[in-house]
Amino acid sequence: MTRTALITGASSGLGAEFARQLAARGMDIVLVGRDRDALEDAAARVRESGARAEVLAADLLAPRQRERVVARVADAQHPVDMLVNNAGFGLPLAFERNDVEDEARHLALHVEVPMRLMRAALPGMLARGRGRIVNVASVAGLVPRGTYGAAKGWLVSVSRWANVEYGPRGVSVTAVCPGFVHTNFHERLGLPPGQEGVPERMWLNAPDVVREGLRDVARGRSVSIPSARYKLLVAASRLLPDALVVQAAKRGR
Template identity: 50%
Template sequence: MTTALITGATAGIGAAFARRLAHDGHDVVLVARSAERLREHATELHDRHGVEASVLTADLSREEGIAAVEERLGDRARPVDLLVNNAGFGLQGRYLEVPLADELTMLRVHCEAVLRLTTAAVPVMRERRRGGVVNVASVAAFVPRGTYGASKAWVVQFTQGVARDMGGTGVRLMVLCPGFVRTEFHQRAGMDTGGVPGWMWLDADRVVDAGLRDLARGKSLSLPDPRYKALMGAAKLVPRGMLSRVSSTTGRRFGPK
């Protein structure tokens, strides 16, 4: 039986990963800030699927939180076979409307934590010649749209670069880039998504299913829906300046209230 560690595991895509992996018979380590929600989720997964579901309460915006997860990933006596770096959040406001401290916190969670946790997990996986890392980004990585998009673009480039470096070691890395997903994400950020067309919304469980299929196929980038694959393909044909204007307009329309 293998073990998966999922950050941001109490809701949305992270919770969907935990459900799917537990259903498939993997033990899970659930990481998030809310101890109560973690315990409830772990109990449900254990009772329903008979797997070991442990919890690790950690705030990845703080040094001690990142360090605690690093320590667990580096434990060779209890190796982690799959790491899912899913923790993340959005910010309410455009550049200069958001406090710099909040922007730096986003970079710590989206970039520093992903770098450090991946670096903690991969050496143990490489020694065992098996393992995988899924870093959750967003289609926002492919359009010019503030710190959130920039941080997710970093995740894409980092993951694909490390995936090449790990070729032939038995360790797979993949970045998952969904579009709008029905989760708590937008509500937590205070974003008005009432005008988003229904066809643009994705289901978290289906996103996870598609992502795990792509990981099994050895892909380093997963766009988990044909609609978004088409949109991102079309975006490559649009001049950068026009894409920037469209992205900015869309952000004001569907972004923070």
């Protein structure tokens, strides 16, 4: 039986790659994002694999628009078997100079929105005895790194708890925690390619991140850190003083 995945932030980057790989595995896709034209382009690529693609254009920070997405996730007549919370954006690390309203929107998109969508998805998934929730977090959520890391840290923590709580009832919850990935994320921060201050060896490719992440999702893991180099960095950070870790984590945006 064909299953359905709903992906937020699906028009580009990791969201579009999740859509591509899940469609190739035979899932139908619901693509959520603000830019309808970009979503339609992504949906056309999904349909090339023979999967069905549904476009749901919505600004997840606008309550009425967000409620349409919540309702779609909770729709028992058209169940969502996998929820991928991927929508997000970054801010400069200088918290003291950032606009506080930008920080509030940043917190809402990375914490409140996934929380609401998880809450909408869980009752139906638990009733059916199956389901997957994927929270796209970041290695930044595992080390002290500004408010972005703090918000992603919430996703990591709730995923670890929820996977233990709901896994025995057939619903896995996995936080996928990549490092720096070649997408348009940094360009949206105003950084041209090559000016992020991060060595090339630390960059990952979106197809690899999603492939490794989905492998860990299938294994029912709470946390997925794609690539051995970032696994090693996270392990090392746990042994070092915060001052050293914070200083090292300042590289890149």
